[in-house]
Amino acid sequence: MSTTRSALVIGGGIAGPVVATALRKAGIDAQVYEAYSGPSEGIGSGLALAPNGVAALDLLGAGDAVRAIALPVAGSRLSVGGREHILPVLADQPPLQVVDRGELHRVLHDHAVAAGVPFTYDKRLVRVDEHTDGVTAHFTDGTTATADLLIGADGIRSTVRGLIDPAAPGPGYTGMLGFGARVEYDLDLPDDTMVFAFGAKAYYLYWKEADGHVTWGANLPSKQYLSLTEARAVPAEQWLRILRETYAPDTPGGEFARRTTAENLEVTGALHIMPPVPHWYRGRMVLVGDAVHAPSNSSGQGASLAIESAVQLARCLRDIDSPTEAFAAYERLRRSRVEGITARAAKINHSKTPGPFARKVMNALMPLMVRTVMNPEKTMGAERRYRIDWDAPVQRELVTADR
Numbered sequence: 001m002s003t004t005r006s007a008l009v010i011g012g013g014i015a016g017p018v019v020a021t022a023l024r025k026a027g028i029d030a031q032v033y034e035a036y037s038g039p040s041e042g043i044g045s046g047l048a049l050a051p052n053g054v055a056a057l058d059l060l061g062a063g064d065a066v067r068a069i070a071l072p073v074a075g076s077r078l079s080v081g082g083r084e085h086i087l088p089v090l091a092d093q094p095p096l097q098v099v100d101r102g103e104l105h106r107v108l109h110d111h112a113v114a115a116g117v118p119f120t121y122d123k124r125l126v127r128v129d130e131h132t133d134g135v136t137a138h139f140t141d142g143t144t145a146t147a148d149l150l151i152g153a154d155g156i157r158s159t160v161r162g163l164i165d166p167a168a169p170g171p172g173y174t175g176m177l178g179f180g181a182r183v184e185y186d187l188d189l190p191d192d193t194m195v196f197a198f199g200a201k202a203y204y205l206y207w208k209e210a211d212g213h214v215t216w217g218a219n220l221p222s223k224q225y226l227s228l229t230e231a232r233a234v235p236a237e238q239w240l241r242i243l244r245e246t247y248a249p250d251t252p253g254g255e256f257a258r259r260t261t262a263e264n265l266e267v268t269g270a271l272h273i274m275p276p277v278p279h280w281y282r283g284r285m286v287l288v289g290d291a292v293h294a295p296s297n298s299s300g301q302g303a304s305l306a307i308e309s310a311v312q313l314a315r316c317l318r319d320i321d322s323p324t325e326a327f328a329a330y331e332r333l334r335r336s337r338v339e340g341i342t343a344r345a346a347k348i349n350h351s352k353t354p355g356p357f358a359r360k361v362m363n364a365l366m367p368l369m370v371r372t373v374m375n376p377e378k379t380m381g382a383e384r385r386y387r388i389d390w391d392a393p394v395q396r397e398l399v400t401a402d403r
């Protein structure tokens, strides 16, 4: 039984509300401090939760609320230069749950509040004071908060990561900028299918909503790195011109770009991938979610891994008395899994813009590739079948993990 009684959770995105809810379930008081002024500010469009992530939410009783706002997507296709290839499914696994990001934040927030977690907004962490038995967080408005532990769930540009280790690496740039939009388009596609499309000049993905609209996401190659703020400072009309020119040769990508308007264009900015973070914790501070393992959008696992890590961290703190030992156990349970998935995504990132010859080869070899190297069983079987046994003592799992 842990002697940890309280935790400050910095960040109220996805990992923050989930770790706070899981900590409450583990008997530890957690409070969330978020820099934004509300639960879903400045958030992009769609996000797919994998079965492993939804299963981790089920442990906290939040799975049904998420499924209620989601579009289940069971099938997937690859489109190479407009030619579609149906990918085999993992027959024993439930579908992906595609959710609006803002709605997901609200559901996770409401679930955490119902579990007794207080949220405080307009609280941007700037520094900490560490004591032998606790941590004091200092926010930009001059206020402070103190608890036994501090958990950095503060995303890809984590402040806590730098407080744990000033030499920690920052996020890597995938060489692509992200955009999204929901457009009116009568697309001939089953509404439980997602298509990953290798266009002539750029990669994109899309699915059909239940109301017939199509949501598409564009990964625009760009040598120039633009942060979210920098990308949003560019007039939407300018982005639309670039997107229409880039996707013009593609079917149906060209049509999606033409139907996207300045009003419904979501600009995400640089798409990131985190290199391995040497120090996941120090003293009474620890990282969770994108702050320590952002596998890039190509993995389709960022949010799901954030949720899994949040639940596993709470379990370790529940079962292991010393925070340092609990953090070490958490890292042992998580590091190889998240780094393996990040490495798979990095490979995908490098192959998103094949040239004309490579596209021809891909189309010719695709039937063989989907049975071999691209078979979902090989690429995603272990990722999606991962389940956490909440009731089992962590110590027992560590023995297996170390074998």
Ligand SMILES: Cc1cc2nc3c(=O)[nH]c(=O)nc-3n(C[C@H](O)[C@H](O)[C@H](O)COP(=O)(O)OP(=O)(O)OC[C@H]3O[C@@H](n4cnc5c(N)ncnc54)[C@H](O)[C@@H]3O)c2cc1C
Residues within 6 Å of the ligand: 010, 011, 012, 013, 014, 015, 016, 033, 034, 035, 036, 044, 046, 047, 048, 049, 050, 123, 124, 125, 126, 153, 154, 155, 156, 157, 158, 159, 178, 268, 271, 272, 288, 289, 290, 291, 294, 296, 297, 300, 301, 302, 303, 304, 305, 306
């Ligand atoms: C274009 C795109 C598409 C994606 N698609 C998918 C997908 O299909 N499936 C999937 O699983 N994942 C996807 N992801 C990844 C997913 O969005 C992230 O992995 C997930 O949001 C990580 O959650 P998090 O809570 O760790 O970080 P975030 O959601 O970024 O939350 C961090 C929070 O911390 C707050 N914060 C930051 N600094 C401070 C501070 N100093 N003080 C207080 N608060 C602070 C922020 O305001 C924010 O609310 C995608 C990402 C992108 C960019």
